[in-house]
Amino acid sequence: MQGRGEKLSSSEFKIIFDEHYQWLCNYVFKLSGDLNLAEDIVQEVFIDIWNKRTRITIHSLRSYLFRSCHNRFLEYLRKNKTNLNRTSLDDIKLETLYELYKEEEDLENERIEKLSRAIEMLPPKCKQAFKLSKFENLKYKEIAEVMGISIKTVEIHLSKALSRLRSISSTL
Numbered sequence: 414m415q416g417r418g419e420k421l422s423s424s425e426f427k428i429i430f431d432e433h434y435q436w437l438c439n440y441v442f443k444l445s446g447d448l449n450l451a452e453d454i455v456q457e458v459f460i461d462i463w464n465k466r467t468r469i470t471i472h473s474l475r476s477y478l479f480r481s482c483h484n485r486f487l488e489y490l491r492k493n494k495t496n497l498n499r500t501s502l503d504d505i506k507l508e509t510l511y512e513l514y515k516e517e518e519d520l521e522n523e524r525i526e527k528l529s530r531a532i533e534m535l536p537p538k539c540k541q542a543f544k545l546s547k548f549e550n551l552k553y554k555e556i557a558e559v560m561g562i563s564i565k566t567v568e569i570h571l572s573k574a575l576s577r578l579r580s581i582s583s584t585l
Contacts, residue, residue, distance in 0.1 A: 426466070429462075433474075434455060438455050444486050454482055454485045458485055480514065528581070532544070535578075538560070538562075542556055542574065543571060543574040543575075543578075553571075
């Protein structure tokens with residue numbers, strides 16, 4: 414699910430499903446007023462995630478799930494608008510919810526951007542060790558080989574990088 418060909422195991426998927434299913438159903442139900450529709454939409458989103466589990470990259474799971482359910486509901490509205498008695502108040506409600514989501518997403522993107530800038534400001538060796546560890550998922554021994562340094566030096570670089578990033582992230 415990280416986009417590196419890693420497979421999401423069925424037990425990991427079940428945990429994600431169990432933690433988010435009811436919350437998402439409640440959200441879609443508030444939009445639609447139809448519990449069956451809400452459950453159908455949420456289930457379709459989870460089926461899509463399962464089917465795409467080796468090809469998608471998700472940075473913020475909660476935002477991804479929210480956006481997917483929201484978009485799927487809007488698709489439903491577009492396809493079935495002749496069957497719906499939607500008032501302008503309902504449209505305003507949808508627009509407001511979407512704007513709230515956008516604000517949350519913008520804040521999340523801003524945090525990610527700040528963290529990316531903080532990573533780029535790390536000393537070169539710390540940055541290299543951090544990226545190899547966190548983005549390439551290399552073990553300390555592998556990082557040491559790539560960088561031509563000892564495992565202890567890798568530990569020192571990563572400790573320094575994490576310390577600096579923690580102090581920066583507390584201000585985000």
